[in-house]
Amino acid sequence: MKxxxxxxxxxxxxxxxxxxxxxxxxxxxxxxxxxxxxxLVNAMHITASVFINDDESGLHxxxxxxxxxxxxxxxxxxxxxxxxxxDNGDAHLKRQIMGxxxxxxxxxxxxxxxxxxxxxxxEFDGRRKKRVLVKIIGE
Numbered sequence: 101m102k103x104x105x106x107x108x109x110x111x112x113x114x115x116x117x118x119x120x121x122x123x124x125x126x127x128x129x130x131x132x133x134x135x136x137x138x139x140l141v142n143a144m145h146i147t148a149s150v151f152i153n154d155d156e157s158g159l160h161x162x163x164x165x166x167x168x169x170x171x172x173x174x175x176x177x178x179x180x181x182x183x184x185x186x187d188n189g190d191a192h193l194k195r196q197i198m199g200x201x202x203x204x205x206x207x208x209x210x211x212x213x214x215x216x217x218x219x220x221x222x223e224f225d226g227r228r229k230k231r232v233l234v235k236i237i238g239e
Contacts (some may be wrong), residue, residue, distance in 0.1 A: 104132035104236040107144070112226030115173070115191075118160045119221045121150075121232065125204075126211060128234040135209040137238015141219055142201030145230040147191035149198035149222035152213075167194045167224075191225035198222050206238055 106128050108121065125141055143150045153159065171193035176182050179189025202219060205212040211219075221232055 101137075101237060101239060102132065102134055104128065104134060104234075106131070106234045108221075108232040108234060109229060110148075110221060110223065110232065111229045112223040114226050115224070116164065116194075117223045117226060118163065119223070120155050120218050121221045122155075122211075122218045125219050125234055129206060129209070129211060129236060132236045134206055134236050134238040137206045137236060139204045139206050139211060140201060140233070140235040141204070142233050142235075143195070143221065143230070144233050147188055147195055147223075147225035148230050148232075149195045149200065149224070150202050150232060151198050151220050151222060152202050152204075152217050153220065154216045155218045155220075163198075167197065170194075170197060188225040194224040195222075198224075206236065 108124055110119065125139065129139060141150050171190040173190045176187050181189035181192060204219070
């Protein structure tokens with residue numbers, strides 16, 4: 101069995117964003133040479149997420165509004181975490197909701213997606229450099 105590992109780095113200039121990283125993960129798969137196996141993609145930061153869904157702008161706006169209702173950024177004082185001097189208590193909760201990682205089957209050298217599925221990096225406390233791990237195992 102072969103194993104491949106690569107880190108993708110992001111420095112989002114805004115507090116929150118959704119970035120389609122499917123093509124970058126597909127490039128990793130191509131570099132790996134693996135034809136059958138599994139591809140793990142996970143955010144290596146506790147205020148960021150990796151998830152699979154449709155690449156549709158209305159859905160992304162819906163996510164933004166929904167997440168802000170569930171864990172509003174302000175008032176900052178509502179989060180005990182922020183008493184440490186941080187202002188990102190909401191980002192930790194948003195990450196928990198959206199998830200840390202995804203696993204995608206690799207079949208015949210391709211990511212084995214259902215219709216409309218794409219991989220996204222979700223940033224909830226940007227403006228600094230963060231990484232995503234791509235780990236592919238198989239034959």
